[in-house]
Amino acid sequence: MSDPWLTSLMTETPQAGYELAIKLxxxxxxxxxxxxxxxxxxxxVYEKDADSLIAxxxxxxxxxxxxxxANNYWRS
Amino acid sequence: MSDPWLTSLMTETPQAGYELAIKLxxxxxxxxxxxxxxxxxxxxVYEKDADSLIAxxxxxxxxxxxxxxANNYWRS
Amino acid sequence: MSDPWLTSLMTETPQAGYELAIKLxxxxxxxxxxxxxxxxxxxxVYEKDADSLIAxxxxxxxxxxxxxxANNYWRS
Amino acid sequence: MSDPWLTSLMTETPQAGYELAIKLxxxxxxxxxxxxxxxxxxxxVYEKDADSLIAxxxxxxxxxxxxxxANNYWRS
Amino acid sequence: MSDPWLTSLMTETPQAGYELAIKLxxxxxxxxxxxxxxxxxxxxVYEKDADSLIAxxxxxxxxxxxxxxANNYWRS
Amino acid sequence: MSDPWLTSLMTETPQAGYELAIKLxxxxxxxxxxxxxxxxxxxxVYEKDADSLIAxxxxxxxxxxxxxxANNYWRS
Structure with a gap:
């Protein structure tokens, strides 16, 4: 893919980190x-399949x- | 999701950490x-399926x- | 769950650690x-299913x- | 395989690292x-199977x- | 199990370590x-099932x- | 197995490391x-099954x- 979509693994908060994990x-x-x-x-299809959702x-x-x-667990 | 649901990975006890893992x-x-x-x-459905529960x-x-x-294993 | 079931990840021996992993x-x-x-x-059911046992x-x-x-591999 | 295809795990950016992970x-x-x-x-076949794509x-x-x-999370 | 079967994670060689992993x-x-x-x-049954063997x-x-x-990768 | 097949986890290159991972x-x-x-x-059978290949x-x-x-990521 030529478009840049991942320029850093750093996030401000754990929740933003979780959402980056979803994007990945x-x-x-x-x-x-x-x-x-x-x-x-x-x-x-997979949205209604419990096993797909767990996977x-x-x-x-x-x-x-x-x-x-990467974010050192957002330890303060 | 706009609602904050994950502001920290730190917990007081291992059990609270396990329950955070379930939430995640x-x-x-x-x-x-x-x-x-x-x-x-x-x-x-999946609550009664052994393989789904193991997954x-x-x-x-x-x-x-x-x-x-993140919690350094709650080592004292 | 309100009952405490996990107060520490520390165990005396690797075997006790393995048994804690089973409990988890x-x-x-x-x-x-x-x-x-x-x-x-x-x-x-799953006790007699090879794939469930492997999982x-x-x-x-x-x-x-x-x-x-957590136990630093029980290195002496 | 005799052809060299993996000479380093280092990449310039996280995205290039992700693409290396795909290659691996x-x-x-x-x-x-x-x-x-x-x-x-x-x-x-697997391109149209949701579970294969998740796997x-x-x-x-x-x-x-x-x-x-390997790339120390591309921390700057 | 009351019988001791895991007293240490240390092994002399990587191969002995691999065999301990099989035992675990x-x-x-x-x-x-x-x-x-x-x-x-x-x-x-599972000995003749490719997917069970891979699992x-x-x-x-x-x-x-x-x-x-645990064995620090048997680095000398 | 009595024959030695794994005497070290060290390899010269990442590719040789990948091939050792295949052997393992x-x-x-x-x-x-x-x-x-x-x-x-x-x-x-499994060579022609996409899910087995992914697994x-x-x-x-x-x-x-x-x-x-083990190889410290072959960092130079």
Whole structure:
């Protein structure tokens, strides 16, 4: 992808870090399936599948580990 | 989400840290499926599925790693 | 849960640490499905399913990572 | 594989690091299934399967952890 | 389990560490299904299932991370 | 296994480290299913299954984390 979408792992707050982890997780899907149309068709399916939702949360958790270390856990 | 729900990864005790890990895991689901109604319908299904419960515990374990490091494992 | 069940991640031995990892893994299930009765009904099913058993061991492995770091790997 | 494809884990930016994580994830598939033809036939299937896409993003997340530490999280 | 089976995470060599990771992975199964007889019946099934074998190797990989750090990667 | 197959986690290059991660992942399978004949029969099946290939790449990613830390990420 030529557009810049990830210039830093630093965030102001843990919540912004969690939301960056969600973005990272979605980009992992987008790199494999770049078509907005196809991803749009898949969304209503996995959004109503408990196991898909748990699996999505799992990916976010892994990315949140990365973002959390990068930010030194937002320790004050 | 505009509401603040995660202002710190610090907790007083390991148990509170574990419960924060559960919250993080559930928020991963909620960001993907924001509808309380749909999540409410899915709950009675996965709550009675052993593999879904094991998968849920797996996500909590990953988030608990993050929270545990953040708190320096609550070493006294 | 109001009852305290996790006051420390420290254990005397690696084996006690492994058993704490098992407890953490089971609590992840219990928080999602608090009913002892329902969990009791699920147990005979997943106990005889190889993939469920492997998945259970996976969760324990993740929690054992956490407990092991907390205890500095019980290095003498 | 005799061709060099991984000479360094260092990248200039987090985004380049994420793209390296994608490359690492694809190479894990390629080492197991070296045939371009067979991988080409599988692609249209998993590209339209939400669970496969989530699983792909999971692998990228694990590799991104590795690349991120290697680059000290691109902290300036 | 009352019998001691894990007194140390230290091993002489990486290979012994890998074999300890295998033991840890199997004990995760054994704690959930303590019956030797039932585990013996499951073995011929998952031993011939590629996905079960890959999942088993995944659990070993997680435990091998733990054992490797404990041994400081057997750096001389 | 009595034959030595893992005497060190150190490699000259990241690519050699990645290939060691692949070896570690395959040995996890081999310890569970030691028969070359049976593994040979399973190979043509999972080699053409996208989800098995993604799962294989996942295991490699976990082992590559271990090898990468051991080698201090091949930082020069």
């Amino acid at each position: 997780s979605r980009m992992g899907v987008k790199y494999t399936q770049p078509s907005d149309e196809i991803r749009g068709k898949l969304r209503p 999505s949360s799992h990916v976010v958790a892994v990315n949140f580990q990365t973002v959390s270390v | 895991s559930r928020m991963g689901v909620k960001y993907t499926q924001p509808s309380d109604e749909i999540r409410g319908k899915l709950r009675p 849920s515990s797996h996500v909590v374990a990953v988030n608990f790693q993050t929270v545990s490091v | 893994s089971r609590m992840g299930v219990k928080y999602t499905q608090p009913s002892d009765e329902i969990r009791g009904k699920l147990r005979p 259970s061991s996976h969760v324990v492995a993740v929690n054992f990572q956490t407990v092991s770091v | 994830s694809r190479m894990g598939v390629k080492y197991t299934q070296p045939s371009d033809e067979i991988r080409g036939k599988l692609r249209p 792909s993003s999971h692998v990228v997340a694990v590799n991104f952890q590795t690349v991120s530490v | 992975s199997r004990m995760g199964v054994k704690y959930t299904q303590p019956s030797d007889e039932i585990r013996g019946k499951l073995r011929p 088993s190797s995944h659990v070993v990989a997680v435990n091998f991370q733990t054992v490797s750090v | 992942s395959r040995m996890g399978v081999k310890y569970t299913q030691p028969s070359d004949e049976i593994r040979g029969k399973l190979r043509p 294989s790449s996942h295991v490699v990613a976990v082992n590559f984390q271990t090898v990468s830390v």
